[in-house]
Amino acid sequence: MERPVKTHDLKVNIENYEALWERKKNSEYRINDRDYKAGDILLLRPYVTDKKVYLNSHSFISARVTHVSYGGTFGIPKKYCVLSIQIIFMQP
16 A cells, blocks of 8 residues: 655755755755655755854745656665655745
C-alpha cells in the first residue's frame, strides 16, 4: 500500500531560493531524513543561514516532487537524495 502524499516545510538558502524563484533551478539536494517520494509537496522558504532567520515569513514556493534519485546511485552519498521538482505556486 502506498503512503499518502506528505508535505515537507523546508528552509532554502537565499541563493538557491532566488534561483528557484527565477525558475533557473528545478531540483533540491537534501539529506534524505524525511522519506521523500515522488508526488510529495515541498514548501520552500527563504532562509538566511548565517543569521538563522527567515528572510520573509510569508514568502514561499510550493513544488511537487516529480522524481527522487536516492543516495548510493549516480554518485550521490548514501544519506542524501536529489529531488526533481515542478513549481506549482509562488507566494511573494
